[in-house]
Amino acid sequence: MESAILHRSLTKNYPIAVGEMEFTSSTIKGSAYWTEAAVRLFLALDIATKRIMYTSSGSEAVEAALKIARQYHVFHGDLRRINIIGRLHSYHGNTMGAMAAGNNPPRREAFEPMLSPAFQHVSRCFYDRDHDGMTEREYENHLIDELEAKINSLGAETVAAVIVEPVVGATLGAVAATPTYLPRLKALCEKNGILAIWDEVMCGMGRSGSYHAWQSLGGAAPDLQTIGKGLGAGYQPLSAILLSEKVATEFELHATGAKKFINGQTFQGHPVACAGALAVQKIIKRDRLIANVLARGEQLNSSLTTGLPSGFFEYSGSLRGMGLFRAVDFGNLGAATGGSLAQEVVDESFKQGAAVYTCSSAVDAVLIAPPFIITEQEVDVLICSEVMRSGAGHAFSEMIVGKCTE
Numbered sequence: 001m002e003s004a005i006l007h008r009s010l011t012k013n014y015p016i017a018v019g020e021m022e023f024t025s026s027t028i029k030g031s032a033y034w035t036e037a038a039v040r041l042f043l044a045l046d047i048a049t050k051r052i053m054y055t056s057s058g059s060e061a062v063e064a065a066l067k068i069a070r071q072y073h074v075f076h077g078d079l080r081r082i083n084i085i086g087r088l089h090s091y092h093g094n095t096m097g098a099m100a101a102g103n104n105p106p107r108r109e110a111f112e113p114m115l116s117p118a119f120q121h122v123s124r125c126f127y128d129r130d131h132d133g134m135t136e137r138e139y140e141n142h143l144i145d146e147l148e149a150k151i152n153s154l155g156a157e158t159v160a161a162v163i164v165e166p167v168v169g170a171t172l173g174a175v176a177a178t179p180t181y182l183p184r185l186k187a188l189c190e191k192n193g194i195l196a197i198w199d200e201v202m203c204g205m206g207r208s209g210s211y212h213a214w215q216s217l218g219g220a221a222p223d224l225q226t227i228g229k230g231l232g233a234g235y236q237p238l239s240a241i242l243l244s245e246k247v248a249t250e251f252e253l254h255a256t257g258a259k260k261f262i263n264g265q266t267f268q269g270h271p272v273a274c275a276g277a278l279a280v281q282k283i284i285k286r287d288r289l290i291a292n293v294l295a296r297g298e299q300l301n302s303s304l305t306t307g308l309p310s311g312f313f314e315y316s317g318s319l320r321g322m323g324l325f326r327a328v329d330f331g332n333l334g335a336a337t338g339g340s341l342a343q344e345v346v347d348e349s350f351k352q353g354a355a356v357y358t359c360s361s362a363v364d365a366v367l368i369a370p371p372f373i374i375t376e377q378e379v380d381v382l383i384c385s386e387v388m389r390s391g392a393g394h395a396f397s398e399m400i401v402g403k404c405t406e
């Protein structure tokens, strides 16, 4: 239920008939089993890599990406590279490795003593909250210096990968990296022989207004990328890991050797899942839905901005996000009006028929991430509907109602 809103790039208005899903049973390619649907989906994706690995959930994709990073170094004989650096207030999934790589405190707390010390964390990139008077450039310098210090303290030769959500989703609510943070982080990784993993399970596949979120955030392609939610849009459970040329080449060299990568799972690349995702991806292309994500995202942002009274901003409230991946952060407003607002908005909205998402307790914010097919009129309805009016019994309703009843 929780993630229900965020994989829905299409909705029931776009029924996909089983007949539209193109699949056949297994085809054998080389020594591996591939299905036609898996191959066709791979060819339909807008990606440069020649290697993909399918998994079923975002957590599994992250687990596999972490293992691929380690395996890459094993192929090189770089056996000391065991450490993974993640960032505070990130979310990478609920399985043990993904949870260790992330840092979503409520999800992690009970399991903390069981998590491996090979997972370390540095600060989040959240300029609006954390800039402390610095320019964006100075703030980035500070974060990159911190990461370099962490790498040096662990010993660069012991670090396998750095994992980052280009736009932080579940934990902080649509917090995008500053403009040159990702390229600078990638360059630092390269200098130290470390792989950069961009986790785009939530923010990718068009959700942020470009096919990959990193394309709008400085353009640095990662060594490994995870994708999920929007890939099958909830019609089928499917996720994947995209391997860069550098990593793929290494894996090809060792495809059949004694050290070859072993990470098989029963339902990996399931033909029905791939066929479902292929149908989704064809529709997204055919109907130019990413352009719609951008246009409707702008509309959503400006409707929210003009709907909010100045008091919202005085209490450090803020709007942020990209494409149809937006957050309303209530700042100190909740504290000033009797408690956190986010959960109240989410609960009431759900009663009224709309799913918005509560972020972690690190912020008092909700994520709004409607389907890619939302129309201009529907954005108006979303903003001016009962959902938003009664969403927060007090402060939020006043902001929105004021605008909707003009």
Ligand SMILES: Cc1ncc(COP(=O)(O)O)c(C=O)c1O
Pocket: 003, 057, 058, 059, 060, 062, 091, 092, 093, 094, 165, 169, 170, 199, 200, 201, 202, 203, 228, 229
């Ligand atoms: C960035 C990110 N990575 C990984 C995951 C885990 O995906 P799943 O819930 O499909 O296991 C999520 C889920 O919200 C996510 O937002």
